[in-house]
Amino acid sequence: xxxxxxxxxxxxxxxATAHANPIEVFGLTSRRAGQANSGVAAADDASALYYDPAxxxxxxxxxxxxxxxAAYSHLSINASRASLSDPIGFQIGVRAHVPLGGxxxxxxxxGLGLHLLPTLAARVIAPAPDAAFYPYYGDRLSxxxxxxxxxxxxxxxxxxxxxxxxxAGFGGTITATDDAMGGIDARVDEQQSTVxxxxxxxxxxxxPSFSLGAVYRQRFEIPVQATAHTMVxxxxxxxxxxxxxxxxxxxxxxxxxYTTDALVASLDLGYxxxxxxxxPYVTVVSQLPVVGAxxxxxxxxxxxxxxxxxxxxxxxxxxxxxxxxxxxxxxAVPRSQSGVTNLLDGTKHIAAFGMGYVWKRIRVDxxxxxxxxxxxxxxxxxxxxxGEYDPFTSLRDEDANLDGxxxxxxxxxxxxxxxxxxxxxxxxxxSL
Amino acid sequence: MRWAIVLLACATPAHxxxxxxxxxxxxxxxxxNSRTATATGAEAxxxxxxxxxxxxxPELLLGWQFANERLELDDHDAGVRNAHxxxxxxxxxxxxxxxxxxxxxxxxxxxxxxxxxxxKPVGEPxxxxxxxxxxxxxxxxxxxxxLGRVAIGAGASLIADARSKELAVDVGAVGDETQSVASLDxxxxxxxxxxxxxxxxxxxxxxxxATFRGELALDxxxxxxxxxxxxxxxxxxxIVSLRSVSYFTPMRAVAAAAVHATDDLVLTAxxxxxxxxxxxxxxxxxxxxxxxxxxxxxxxxxxPPASFKDxxxxxxxxxxxxxxLRLRAGAAYLPSPVPxxxxxxxxxxxxxxxxxxxxxxxxxxxxxxxxxxxxxxxLGWQHLKHEVVQKDPGAFSSGGDIxxxxxxxxxxx
Numbered sequence: 001x002x003x004x005x006x007x008x009x010x011x012x013x014x015x016a017t018a019h020a021n022p023i024e025v026f027g028l029t030s031r032r033a034g035q036a037n038s039g040v041a042a043a044d045d046a047s048a049l050y051y052d053p054a055x056x057x058x059x060x061x062x063x064x065x066x067x068x069x070a071a072y073s074h075l076s077i078n079a080s081r082a083s084l085s086d087p088i089g090f091q092i093g094v095r096a097h098v099p100l101g102g103x104x105x106x107x108x109x110x111g112l113g114l115h116l117l118p119t120l121a122a123r124v125i126a127p128a129p130d131a132a133f134y135p136y137y138g139d140r141l142s143x144x145x146x147x148x149x150x151x152x153x154x155x156x157x158x159x160x161x162x163x164x165x166x167x168a169g170f171g172g173t174i175t176a177t178d179d180a181m182g183g184i185d186a187r188v189d190e191q192q193s194t195v196x197x198x199x200x201x202x203x204x205x206x207x208p209s210f211s212l213g214a215v216y217r218q219r220f221e222i223p224v225q226a227t228a229h230t231m232v233x234x235x236x237x238x239x240x241x242x243x244x245x246x247x248x249x250x251x252x253x254x255x256x257x258y259t260t261d262a263l264v265a266s267l268d269l270g271y272x273x274x275x276x277x278x279x280p281y282v283t284v285v286s287q288l289p290v291v292g293a294x295x296x297x298x299x300x301x302x303x304x305x306x307x308x309x310x311x312x313x314x315x316x317x318x319x320x321x322x323x324x325x326x327x328x329x330x331x332a333v334p335r336s337q338s339g340v341t342n343l344l345d346g347t348k349h350i351a352a353f354g355m356g357y358v359w360k361r362i363r364v365d366x367x368x369x370x371x372x373x374x375x376x377x378x379x380x381x382x383x384x385x386x387g388e389y390d391p392f393t394s395l396r397d398e399d400a401n402l403d404g405x406x407x408x409x410x411x412x413x414x415x416x417x418x419x420x421x422x423x424x425x426x427x428x429x430x431s432l
Numbered sequence: 433m434r435w436a437i438v439l440l441a442c443a444t445p446a447h448x449x450x451x452x453x454x455x456x457x458x459x460x461x462x463x464x465n466s467r468t469a470t471a472t473g474a475e476a477x478x479x480x481x482x483x484x485x486x487x488x489x490p491e492l493l494l495g496w497q498f499a500n501e502r503l504e505l506d507d508h509d510a511g512v513r514n515a516h517x518x519x520x521x522x523x524x525x526x527x528x529x530x531x532x533x534x535x536x537x538x539x540x541x542x543x544x545x546x547x548x549x550x551x552k553p554v555g556e557p558x559x560x561x562x563x564x565x566x567x568x569x570x571x572x573x574x575x576x577x578x579l580g581r582v583a584i585g586a587g588a589s590l591i592a593d594a595r596s597k598e599l600a601v602d603v604g605a606v607g608d609e610t611q612s613v614a615s616l617d618x619x620x621x622x623x624x625x626x627x628x629x630x631x632x633x634x635x636x637x638x639x640x641x642a643t644f645r646g647e648l649a650l651d652x653x654x655x656x657x658x659x660x661x662x663x664x665x666x667x668x669x670x671i672v673s674l675r676s677v678s679y680f681t682p683m684r685a686v687a688a689a690a691v692h693a694t695d696d697l698v699l700t701a702x703x704x705x706x707x708x709x710x711x712x713x714x715x716x717x718x719x720x721x722x723x724x725x726x727x728x729x730x731x732x733x734x735x736p737p738a739s740f741k742d743x744x745x746x747x748x749x750x751x752x753x754x755x756x757l758r759l760r761a762g763a764a765y766l767p768s769p770v771p772x773x774x775x776x777x778x779x780x781x782x783x784x785x786x787x788x789x790x791x792x793x794x795x796x797x798x799x800x801x802x803x804x805x806x807x808x809x810x811l812g813w814q815h816l817k818h819e820v821v822q823k824d825p826g827a828f829s830s831g832g833d834i835x836x837x838x839x840x841x842x843x844x845x
Contacts, residue, residue: 062490062845064524064535094524096490096845099802110492112522121592121620128602128615142619148520194541282614284601294603294612430526432490432845 021145021165021248022069022089022115023050025137026369029067029091030427034354034367035266035312036325040255041203041213042266042312045429046093049113049147052201052215052255053161056109056151062096067427069115071141075373075419077132077344084421086142090116091425096432106153113147113163120144126282129299129391130409132342134373135280135333137421149199156205163199165220165248195220197248211257219276220248247280249273253308263315270308274332277303280343299340299391306330310350318358323367325352331374338381339392340409344417346374361431368424375418378411449589449648449681451478451540451570454497454836455810456519461497461838462790462810463749464762466702468688469631469641470751474521474842477538477574480643480688481585482631484536485576487523489803495519495840503816503832505557505780510832512562516543519840532578536587540570557778557828560770568650568679572627583631588624591679593651595619603660610662623648625681639690647683647710652676682769683707696754702747708740708769740769747786758792760810773821780830782819788812788836803844812836 027033029047040052046065048055069089075082095111098104121144127133149163201215255268281298312325326349333345354367382405383389383396399406455461456478460471468480474493476483497519501512523536574587598617603610625646632640653676661667688702749762763786770781790810795801818831 064526094522096492098843099845100800101798101802102800104800105802117622119621121622126615126617128600128613130613131615284612284614286601286603286612292610294610298613432524432526 021143022141023113023145023147024248025141026069026071026423026425028113028115029065029093029429030354030356030365030367030425031314031323032312033069033369033423033425034323034325034352034365035314036310036327036350036352036369038255038266038268038310038312038325038327039257040201040215040253040266040268041211041257042255042259042264042314043213046095046111046113048095048151048161048201049093049111049149049163050199052203052213052253053111053149053163053199054151054159054201054203054213054215056095056111056149056161057097057107057153057159058203058211060097060106062094062109062432063429064432065091065093065427065429067091067093067425069423069425071421071423073137073419073421075134075137075344075421076417078416082132082134082137082344082419084137084141086117086120088118089141090118091427092116108150108152110150111148111163113145113149115145117142117144126280129281129340130342130411132344132410132415132417133280134344134417136331136345136348136373138280147199151201158205159203161201161203164196165199165217166194166196209259211259212255213257214252214254217248217251217253219250219273247277249276249305259316261316263313265314266310266312268308268310270310270329272306272308272332274303275305277301277332279303279341301337301341301343301392302334303332304330304334306332312352321356321358321365323352323354323356326350327352335376337378337392337411339390339394341392342378342409342411342415344376344378344415346376346418348373363429365427365429366425368422371421371423373418373420375416377414377416379414380407380409380412382407449570449645450515450517450542450568451519451538452684454499454515454517454540455812455838456521456538456540457493457495457842458790458808458810458838458840459751459758459760459792459806461812461836462760462762462788462792462808463700463751464747464764464786464788464812466688466700466747466749466762466764468629468643468686468700468702469639469690470698470700473523473844474536474538476576476585476629477521477523477536477587478540478570478572480629480631480641480686481536481574481587481627482576482583482629482641482643484523484574484585485525485532485534485578485583486631487525487534487536490525490845491521491523492843492845493519493521493840494843495838497836497838499837500835501562501832502834503559503562503780503830505559505830506828510559510780510830512559517541518543533575534578535573535575537574538570538572542569555776555778557780557830559781559830560779561768561781574627576629581633584629585631586626586628589627589645589648589681590622590624591648591650592620592622593653595621595651595653596655601658603658603662623651637692639692641686641688641690643684643686643688645681645684647707648679648681649677650679652678677712680711682710696752698751700749700751704745704747706743706745706769709742711738711740739771741771743767743769749788756794756796758794758808760788760790760792762786762788766814774823778821778823778828780819780821780828782817782830784814784816784834786812786814790838805844806840806842808838808840808842810836810838812838 027037028050032047043051043055044058071087073084092114098108146166147163151161153159197218197220199217204212250273253270258265279301283298286294308329310327314323315321329348331345333343349372352369356365381394383394455465457475460467471479471483473487473491498516503510503512518541520539525534571590576585601614603612625648627645629643684706686704690700692698747764751760766784768781770779792808795805814834816832820829
């Protein structure tokens with residue numbers, strides 16, 4: 001009986017297309033978010049789990065960090081506002097040195113970073129191919145993040161570290177058959193499997209004032225395939241689903257930090273290989289009664305690699321501290337989308353400001369961050385019948401039996417996007 | 433042509449919290465999980481949240497457990513998969529003003545899966561409480577306050593449901609082709625069961641404790657809409673509504689005591705009450721209703737209520753210290769909540785007896801290790817009583833053994 005196959009299908013699809021993580025978008029802790037998410041060579045607290053795990057061992061002691069983060073979207077889709085799916089999150093970070101002495105004293109540190117949502121473990125939004133959608137934001141806030149990690153100081157100047165980006169995939173089978181009594185015998189075996197990918201970093205201290213850092217974040221995705229062969233009263237209902245969710249491209253960031261008694265300045269350069277991304281869509285191929293085989297190929301979107309530059313500045317010492325930063329990130333979504341898709345994106349300018357107060361073992365930090373997404377206009381083109389039809393490059397008449405051109409694509413004839421995303425947060429830190 | 437409306441509901445078998453069986457850390461496993469009154473620090477994040485506040489320093493517990501499921505149905509291997517997983521716990525005490533506060537988390541990550549939903553046909557003999565029992569993640573954040581001879585703690589046991597807002601497949605004709613596209617908006621909302629504990633030391637040699645954990649289950653609620661608009665072929669909607677309940681973890685209350693008979697020997701006892709009677713249906717419950725022009729309607733099948741009964745589980749343990757060495761042993765009697773299987777269901781279960789032993793070594797602070805580090809090992813044996821269930825017609829037998837091993841280390845910072 002095919003209906004139970006739908007059960008498997010539904011869960012597979014549901015867990016398949018979550019995207020990257022909210023830390024990438026809005027930062028981990030107010031200290032880093034208040035510097036426009038910069039700090040590959042400067043992060044020396046629990047936030048190093050994401051920015052550069054080698055930084056876990058950059059400073060003695062340890063800390064417990066508790067924070068909250070909220071964001072508001074003023075992004076537009078023509079005259080409408082695109083809201084964020086889950087704009088509130090909570091962050092927890094723990095860092096501690098392993099209590100070793102002698103030659104190993106202060107040389108190994110461990111940590112755990114968490115981004116949690118108030119009511120969700122994850123929410124997945126995978127749009128239809130013609131839906132207007134900001135893939136950079138989309139459901140990127142709607143996922144918990146778990147980052148366990150460790151670092152070791154190899155020499156006084158050189159450290160290495162690694163963390164894992166942990167999530168879950170889903171797969172399995174369901175078999176259901178109608179029995180002689182007209183009921184159903186169902187057999188279900190679905191699993192949420194663990195998915196873990198590497199974040200690895202190095203840190204080199206050139207001098208008491210200069211540090212260099214580099215981090216590699218492994219591509220993360222959950223490929224999913226589900227094939228269902230069902231029979232309802234002699235009629236076949238087959239469904240084949242393929243998706244690659246939770247995609248984060250290979251990323252490489254390098255940074256430099258300059259430290260004095262009065263301030264810490266950092267500069268990061270980054271590269272993300274978005275060109276590997278197959279897109280956020282769910283592909284469904286089905287076999288239905290009467291209709292027969294129904295293809296469901298999604299449009300192939302030529303995503304583009306992105307480049308990032310980020311700079312941050314923070315005052316040092318106890319008492320009141322200030323920080324600020326600026327970042328620039330190119331767009332992964334191609335500017336030209338004359339076909340079915342309406343993926344929205346643009347060059348992002350990030351401006352951030354923050355302040356905090358440090359008192360004995362306790363510090364409180366707050367920040368505001370503005371992400372300005374440049375304005376774009378997407379215009380559609382009609383398929384002229386020449387060559388093989390490519391849904392990414394043009395639209396075609398949906399009903400040739402009617403007069404004129406019948407097109408329901410919401411981006412036709414054009415669509416305008418861009419706007420701002422404002423985020424802010426507060427972080428409380430306690431030295432251990 | 434309106435071609436299908438389908439309602440479907442599934443309820444997979446019941447399972448308790450996997451750590452209730454496997455133990456959180458080898459010390460707990462070695463004492464048959466009879467540690468409610470003595471657990472402190474990271475270990476207490478699962479055992480008794482109040483004990484988290486009894487940690488003097490930040491602690492990290494790392495452990496690995498393995499269970500060899502040697503269960504049989506009709507004298508053949510029942511196919512219950514072996515279970516293994518990693519335990520991670522930490523406790524962070526913080527002194528603010530004159531208050532000794534602490535926070536902690538207990539995590540259990542199954543080796544292969546974070547969760548596993550498994551159901552078999554109703555009438556097929558199956559170990560309803562073991563099939564996937566150890567295949568779910570456990571997340572338990574807690575906070576605690578110590579007031580000297582009394583400590584209290586509270587937290588939650590978390591699990592994620594699955595619920596759809598939109599799950600749609602559109603099949604239609606574009607030009608001369610029939611194509612399908614899909615879109616979805618599905619959330620995994622977190623469900624929490626309260627978890628509270630109290631610890632009290634009325635005398636130097638006596639510790640008393642109690643815990644309570646609410647009922648928890650993983651619910652799935654998905655609605656899949658298939659909309660077909662293929663002129664001349666098929667036009668209509670198919671709606672699949674799924675409601676399922678799995679990983680039922682009953683409400684649980686534990687009372688415990690520990691007596692330090694000598695400075696080196698502690699004896700413990702736990703008694704737990706588990707409210708299995710709240711389980712609605714312990715069987716795969718599938719109901720299907722089809723209104724389909726292409727086929728006759730298919731009647732649904734209703735499953736009988738589980739009718740499980742509440743159980744009381746006694747556990748005892750002992751720990752003897754000599755220098756850095758710790759030797760532990762424990763025993764428990766684990767009754768079955770499953771009623772006699774005289775009807776359509778064929779749940780295999782039975783009373784279990786549990787015997788455990790273990791050893792630990794505390795590496796003292798020195799030139800390299802600045803804080804003590806514990807390394808603990810435990811072995812356990814559960815025997816599931818062999819039973820023959822007579823049905824009309826037929827019969828089936830069940831029984832077997834579960835062998836457990838656990839290794840863990842506790843590091844203090």
